[in-house]
Amino acid sequence: MNSDNYWSELFTATQVTLSxxxxxxxxxxxxxxxxxxxxxxxQSRTRPFFEAIMSLPLVLPPTVIGFYLLISxxxxxxxxxxxxxxxxxxxxxxxxxxxxxxFIYSLPxxxxxxxxxxxxxxxxxxxxxxSLGAPPATRFLSLILPMQKRALIxxxSLGFAHTLGxxxxxxxxxxxxxxxxxxxxxxxxxxxxxxxxxxxxxTALFMLALALVMLTLVYRLQGRIKHA
Numbered sequence: 001m002n003s004d005n006y007w008s009e010l011f012t013a014t015q016v017t018l019s020x021x022x023x024x025x026x027x028x029x030x031x032x033x034x035x036x037x038x039x040x041x042x043q044s045r046t047r048p049f050f051e052a053i054m055s056l057p058l059v060l061p062p063t064v065i066g067f068y069l070l071i072s073x074x075x076x077x078x079x080x081x082x083x084x085x086x087x088x089x090x091x092x093x094x095x096x097x098x099x100x101x102x103f104i105y106s107l108p109x110x111x112x113x114x115x116x117x118x119x120x121x122x123x124x125x126x127x128x129x130x131s132l133g134a135p136p137a138t139r140f141l142s143l144i145l146p147m148q149k150r151a152l153i154x155x156x157s158l159g160f161a162h163t164l165g166x167x168x169x170x171x172x173x174x175x176x177x178x179x180x181x182x183x184x185x186x187x188x189x190x191x192x193x194x195x196x197x198x199x200x201x202x203t204a205l206f207m208l209a210l211a212l213v214m215l216t217l218v219y220r221l222q223g224r225i226k227h228a
Contacts, residue, residue, distance in 0.1 A: 032155065036114035037118050039115050039118075061168065062166070062169040080092060093174055097173050113151055114152070118144070167185040170186060
């Protein structure tokens with residue numbers, strides 16, 4: 001592949017990868033704090049089972065999750081069928097389908113840091129807020145979340161970084177469509193498979209640099225919040 005085609009391929013795949021990571025991370029950081037708070041504070045007997053379900057992506061191979069997701073989001077699946085009826089589009093092998101897959105696969109990486117942080121919340125603060133008449137929702141939104149900036153940043157960064165390197169689940173439910181589902185990890189796989197090792201070295205180094213820059217910025221931001 002000539003240089004112009006390589007850089008065009010890399011640029012397009014980077015756009016898709018960053019869009020996927022940003023979209024899935026935004027959704028996760030909007031949903032996970034509420035789930036994490038329930039897990040951290042609940043005394044329900046169903047909590048361990050629910051927590052285990054949320055953690056399945058940590059132990060299941062991506063291809064297993066991808067297989068069942070592909071069935072679910074296919075035109076005849078319980079998710080794909082109503083989606084097709086409402087939008088006229090298919091979820092399988094689409095960017096929207098990738099977002100669903102990334103949301104599920106990165107869920108525990110965002111959820112677990114929040115659960116750990118919420119379990120360490122000072123009970124005295126909650127009792128003081130309750131004594132002042134603040135309802136549970138107000139205590140959570142106005143007191144707990146602002147105090148958990150570092151945990152939220154750490155959770156979001158883990159989810160974002162994890163999405164950057166996804167491969168198995170992306171390949172299963174997204175395929176390899178240029179400009180829509182062809183992410184950097186798929187580009188690297190194709191380059192190695194076609195024995196384009198020089199291009200593969202360049203892509204791998206680019207992904208390494210991207211991850212390193214992102215994590216460096218996150219740690220600097222965490223340091224500023226700590227000393228603010």
